[in-house]
Amino acid sequence: MAQKGLILLYTGNGKGKTTAALGQVLRAAGHGFKVAVIQFIKNLENTGEIKAAKKIFAEQLEIYPMGTGFTWDAKDQEELRLAAEKGWALAREKIESGRYCMVILDEFTYPLNYNLLEQDEIIRYLERKPEHLHIIITGRDASDKLIALADLVTEMREIKHPYQKGVKAMKGIEF
Numbered sequence: 001m002a003q004k005g006l007i008l009l010y011t012g013n014g015k016g017k018t019t020a021a022l023g024q025v026l027r028a029a030g031h032g033f034k035v036a037v038i039q040f041i042k043n044l045e046n047t048g049e050i051k052a053a054k055k056i057f058a059e060q061l062e063i064y065p066m067g068t069g070f071t072w073d074a075k076d077q078e079e080l081r082l083a084a085e086k087g088w089a090l091a092r093e094k095i096e097s098g099r100y101c102m103v104i105l106d107e108f109t110y111p112l113n114y115n116l117l118e119q120d121e122i123i124r125y126l127e128r129k130p131e132h133l134h135i136i137i138t139g140r141d142a143s144d145k146l147i148a149l150a151d152l153v154t155e156m157r158e159i160k161h162p163y164q165k166g167v168k169a170m171k172g173i174e175f
Helices: 018-028 050-055 077-097 109-113 119-127 144-149
Strands: 007-011 035-039 061-065 101-106 134-138 152-155
Touching: 007 018, 007 144, 018 035, 018 050, 018 101, 018 134, 035 077, 050 061, 061 077, 077 101, 077 109, 119 144
Parallel strands: 007 134, 007 152, 035 061, 035 101, 101 134
Antiparallel strands: none
């Protein structure tokens, strides 16, 4: 009997949401399962974890940077909406393809929170996802509806961060 696919949600204002999702990639790819990652806001292709994952799991991992940058920096909301819609169309294609064990929707809470995508429609869609497929969603400020949908919710909570002391982002730690 095939296992039921889960919806995992990594949220909160602390660091590590995408890194936690990429840890799941490590587990899945280590078992030979195919994983697709759709990045909705930022392009993380130059981060250490993405570089390493692509080298080690080139056959199992596909990464699609679909975002245009950080939503709060955007001057053109229509450009953001179109990028979010394009990313969601790609995500649906990957979800429905039957080729993946896991699909990661990285920074997906942002297009929902900024009303770039219709949250209720997406919740209904995800409720009907393929039975075997695991979906991981990352991003700050997950809504109550998204939390209710998920099978597992982890909140990353910032307690202390080097930024507070003026320390800039460092290779190997932040990216």
